Amino acid sequence: xxxxxxxxxxxxxxxxxxxxxxxxxxxxxxxxxxxxxxxxxxxxxxxxxxxxxxxxxxxxxxxxxxxxxxxxxxxxxxxxxxxxxxxxxxxxxxxxxxxxxxxxxxxxxxxxxxxxxxxxxxxxxxxxxxxxxxxxxxxxxxxxxxxxxxxxxxxxxxxxxxxxxxxxxxxxxxxxxxxxxxxxxxxxxxxxxxxxxxxxxxxxxxxxxxxxxxxxxxxxxxxxxxxxxxxxxxxxxxxxxxxxxxxxxxxxxxxxxxxxxxxxxxxxxxxxxxxxxxxxxxxxxxxxxxxxxxxxxxxxxxxxxxxxxxxxxxxxxxxxxxxxxxxxxxxxxxxxxxxxxxxxxxxxxxxxxxxxxxxxxxxxxxxxxxxxxxxxxxxxxxxxxxxxxxxxxxxxxxxxxxxxxxxxxxxxxxxxxxx
Numbered sequence: 562x563x564x565x566x567x568x569x570x571x572x573x574x575x576x577x578x579x580x581x582x583x584x585x586x587x588x589x590x591x592x593x594x595x596x597x598x599x600x601x602x603x604x605x606x607x608x609x610x611x612x613x614x615x616x617x618x619x620x621x622x623x624x625x626x627x628x629x630x631x632x633x634x635x636x637x638x639x640x641x642x643x644x645x646x647x648x649x650x651x652x653x654x655x656x657x658x659x660x661x662x663x664x665x666x667x668x669x670x671x672x673x674x675x676x677x678x679x680x681x682x683x684x685x686x687x688x689x690x691x692x693x694x695x696x697x698x699x700x701x702x703x704x705x706x707x708x709x710x711x712x713x714x715x716x717x718x719x720x721x722x723x724x725x726x727x728x729x730x731x732x733x734x735x736x737x738x739x740x741x742x743x744x745x746x747x748x749x750x751x752x753x754x755x756x757x758x759x760x761x762x763x764x765x766x767x768x769x770x771x772x773x774x775x776x777x778x779x780x781x782x783x784x785x786x787x788x789x790x791x792x793x794x795x796x797x798x799x800x801x802x803x804x805x806x807x808x809x810x811x812x813x814x815x816x817x818x819x820x821x822x823x824x825x826x827x828x829x830x831x832x833x834x835x836x837x838x839x840x841x842x843x844x845x846x847x848x849x850x851x852x853x854x855x856x857x858x859x860x861x862x863x864x865x866x867x868x869x870x871x872x873x874x875x876x877x878x879x880x881x882x883x884x885x886x887x888x889x890x891x892x893x894x895x896x897x898x899x900x901x902x903x904x905x906x907x908x909x910x911x912x913x914x915x916x917x918x919x920x921x922x923x924x925x926x927x928x929x930x931x932x933x934x935x936x937x938x939x940x941x942x943x944x945x946x947x948x949x950x951x952x953x954x955x956x957x958x959x960x961x962x963x964x965x966x967x968x969x970x971x972x973x974x975x976x977x978x979x980x
Contacts, residue, residue, distance in 0.1 A: 563813025567756040570696040582720035593708040594682030602702035616712030622654035624664035662893025665689040665861035672802030691788035692772035719785040721756040726763030728827035733977040736771025737961035745842030753783035834959035848974040856969040863941035864892025868962040873905040875966035881913040882972030
């Protein structure tokens with residue numbers, strides 16, 4: 562019986578000739594990731610279990626991004642604990658104020674994820690690195706502690722759903738619209754503990770940033786991971802970033818899938834997920850009556866330079882509508898610098914946007930954009946659950962950078978071609 566991409570990676574890392582769905586395995590890890598919220602819990606478990614060394618100080622990454630720069634004393638204490646641990650064990654990939662970024666944008670940017678890798682992270686959106694043909698998945702802080710100490714982790718091999726992409730994206734449509742369309746089609750539990758595997762001729766129409774966005778939101782369909790075929794775009798992205806050997810895995814022709822979907826990218830339109838689930842999707846053109854109080858452009862889902870470019874192209878020479886707060890957050894320092902170099906910062910500020918240093922901040926209702934009672938946000942983030950960005954009575958509409966920027970200008974939800 563053939564294996565999927567994910568199953569081949571897991572088999573290799575478990576030292577087995579093959580694996581099958583449902584099988585329990587122990588596999589070696591290529592990277593263990595944590596942030597300023599989840600790492601302290603892992604550190605407590607690490608210390609509490611008497612571990613005295615990490616398995617490899619080059620294969621652990623800690624990125625201070627959720628509440629950094631620190632928003633209060635508790636956040637400062639958590640970051641201090643991470644900083645102390647990283648220094649004690651010589652953690653090479655520790656990123657703090659001034660050099661950090663939103664973790665799932667920073668890790669690929671730094672070349673810490675590569676095709677064929679097995680990566681775990683104490684953050685649910687660790688599935689982002691599947692865009693590079695890696696198996697990456699979110700785990701709990703206890704598993705992070707065990708991973709840091711042993712370099713291994715337990716896994717139940719997932720079955721898979723195959724998504725064959727055809728056609729090309731229309732103008733104004735991006736990877737965010739594609740993944741929202743798919744989640745709307747299969748539901749937030751449609752891929753529960755399964756691998757979402759993307760292939761097909763339509764991949765040529767998707768940039769790496771589109772793929773990062775889609776893999777990032779695989780968890781919003783309940784998936785264990787999302788993973789893309791490795792092609793010339795992937796190899797071009799990692800050139801000059803990844804300085805080590807890696808392995809490209811391809812699914813066998815006779816790999817078994819629970820379900821298969823064929824998605825024509827040319828049929829997808831700018832799409833918005835309405836409150837309070839990512840599956841509650843509608844075309845942006847049908848939501849003109851939604852007037853937001855706040856627009857957020859950023860996050861691990863849509864804070865990369867292409868996202869900034871798309872927003873800047875729409876905002877150039879225009880003003881944010883009266884009574885709307887527009888917050889722009891480049892995902893990494895490198896993206897921030899590139900925005901300055903390309904003049905995007907002038908465009909954002911002249912349009913009336915607030916621009917922040919990299920942080921997760923408003924996405925999880927942390928800081929830098931908390932919603933008050935009954936307020937509405939249009940955000941390029943990944944979740945719109947009740948109370949996700951602030952007050953329980955607030956509402957979140959998930960959208961692409963193009964829709965978000967167009968909405969900020971129009972004063973109500975619109976498709977990008979409408980402004």
